[in-house]
Amino acid sequence: MKFSNDICLILPASQEKLDHELSGWIDQFRNNLNTILKRQLGRDLRFVSLSPADRNNISVITESAVSFLFMDGSFKKMQGFNQLLEDLTGILETKKEIRLQEERIVKLALSESGMELVSGYLKYFTSEEFFGKQSYALLDGTSIPYWSKLLDLSSLIMRMAGKEYDMEKGKVMEQDVVFLAGTTPDQESNRDILRRELIQYGYRVEPEIDVRLIPGETKNYLLSILGKAKVAVHLFGNEYGELFAGSGVSLPELQMEMVSGYINQLEHEKAAETGNLIRLIWLSPEISPLEEKQVTFLSLLKQNIEQLKRTEIIQAPLELFKSILLKRLKQISQDEKRVAAQMKADRKTIYVIHDKRDEQEAVDLVKKFLKAGMNAVKIDFESGSANLINIHKENLVRCDAALIIYGHTNRFWLSSKVKDLMKAPGFGREFPLAVKGLMIRGEDKLTGMQLPGDMIVMDRQEELDPFIEKLK
Numbered sequence: 001m002k003f004s005n006d007i008c009l010i011l012p013a014s015q016e017k018l019d020h021e022l023s024g025w026i027d028q029f030r031n032n033l034n035t036i037l038k039r040q041l042g043r044d045l046r047f048v049s050l051s052p053a054d055r056n057n058i059s060v061i062t063e064s065a066v067s068f069l070f071m072d073g074s075f076k077k078m079q080g081f082n083q084l085l086e087d088l089t090g091i092l093e094t095k096k097e098i099r100l101q102e103e104r105i106v107k108l109a110l111s112e113s114g115m116e117l118v119s120g121y122l123k124y125f126t127s128e129e130f131f132g133k134q135s136y137a138l139l140d141g142t143s144i145p146y147w148s149k150l151l152d153l154s155s156l157i158m159r160m161a162g163k164e165y166d167m168e169k170g171k172v173m174e175q176d177v178v179f180l181a182g183t184t185p186d187q188e189s190n191r192d193i194l195r196r197e198l199i200q201y202g203y204r205v206e207p208e209i210d211v212r213l214i215p216g217e218t219k220n221y222l223l224s225i226l227g228k229a230k231v232a233v234h235l236f237g238n239e240y241g242e243l244f245a246g247s248g249v250s251l252p253e254l255q256m257e258m259v260s261g262y263i264n265q266l267e268h269e270k271a272a273e274t275g276n277l278i279r280l281i282w283l284s285p286e287i288s289p290l291e292e293k294q295v296t297f298l299s300l301l302k303q304n305i306e307q308l309k310r311t312e313i314i315q316a317p318l319e320l321f322k323s324i325l326l327k328r329l330k331q332i333s334q335d336e337k338r339v340a341a342q343m344k345a346d347r348k349t350i351y352v353i354h355d356k357r358d359e360q361e362a363v364d365l366v367k368k369f370l371k372a373g374m375n376a377v378k379i380d381f382e383s384g385s386a387n388l389i390n391i392h393k394e395n396l397v398r399c400d401a402a403l404i405i406y407g408h409t410n411r412f413w414l415s416s417k418v419k420d421l422m423k424a425p426g427f428g429r430e431f432p433l434a435v436k437g438l439m440i441r442g443e444d445k446l447t448g449m450q451l452p453g454d455m456i457v458m459d460r461q462e463e464l465d466p467f468i469e470k471l472k
Helices: 020-041 052-061 073-077 079-094 096-100 114-120 144-161 185-200 218-226 251-269 292-303 318-342 356-371 388-398 411-422 465-471
Strands: 005-010 047-050 064-071 105-109 127-129 177-180 204-206 229-236 278-283 311-315 349-353 375-378 401-406 435-440 455-458
Touching: 005 020, 005 052, 020 144, 047 052, 052 064, 052 079, 064 114, 064 144, 073 079, 073 114, 105 114, 127 144, 144 185, 177 185, 177 218, 185 204, 185 229, 185 318, 218 229, 218 251, 229 251, 229 292, 229 318, 278 318, 311 318, 318 388, 349 356, 349 388, 356 375, 356 401, 388 411, 401 411, 401 465, 435 465, 455 465
Parallel strands: 005 047, 005 064, 064 105, 105 127, 177 204, 177 229, 229 278, 278 311, 349 375, 349 401, 401 435, 435 455
Antiparallel strands: none
């Protein structure tokens, strides 16, 4: 579906009635966006405005790919504008396609006082600050910060108004998610640089909203991001940061604790339904902490690196860190594409699940299935990939049947694998597995253990015929 408009500008009054300086700034904002995107879209952008006088036509936001909500402290006195925000909230409660695509509305703070409005309305929506930190005046349209933010917004517009958007599916084409943790003021510029470059490479960077605006819901919000992220990234510099509401620690440390807890849960549950994640931590090569709390935090971080699972600490120039991060993301993507390519054949695909110590048994079974005219895949433990859990999930999503080898392992391992078979729909699987099988090759014959009623249990390869016949 194509939208009627590319951009809806939500204003406190018609542009002719706005302050002359603000009206001119909005004109420049509109023209600059058009200049950036005209070449990519092959046409001029389609703009529409929404102000309190147009309340009867508020549905234009559902017809626009992206809406920009301009906010300044002076707007608080405008009763009509506040009523428009209330009406807008009502629309969002009833329009599912907008509610699911919260990124389609972006709040633009035009001054420090505008941040009060930003934090008071539509808290789950992305916001951008278009005022200078020193003068607190509107960003000059010729400044580097202004154009940097404009490029960020243009990436969003392309994602929504460009060819990638498919309304029938109700979502943006799937993008790999990077969890980029919030940092301290001394590292905000580096975070912006990293975020911008990741977006330009086609990754989705979250959180997209300022989590300080939702102190009571921060944990659940961040955990929802970790559930779909491929990589978590933390940036640390000289400052410790302000204590986050009700936590007793700074926001950067709080996020470190949350990611550590999440990864530990994944390690405990193995291929848990919540997903896969690795973590990269960047430390400035010229780091010289200014606060005792930061000295203590960084010291403990380095001392406990052995306990931080799936984590790398990289103290190098930011450019080198970016290269390493992009390399890790590329490897993850290649692993997933390889899994998909293995299962593209028309033949039925069997996923052989095994422990590393049962490698030879798995190889023999794969050969047997191939000889029977089927496709077979398994985990390659020798690949050196840091993404094995995600490959396991992809295999479960794409295969037709699964066979677990139970040899040199234990019942906890087996229970986790059986649980994965049952919860494959949570990974994104559309249809039930055609066949579930268990090949017992060790001394433990699983006496007394509860197994799914539809699981075919065998103890030697000669008994595979019922498994294969059922799949055929």
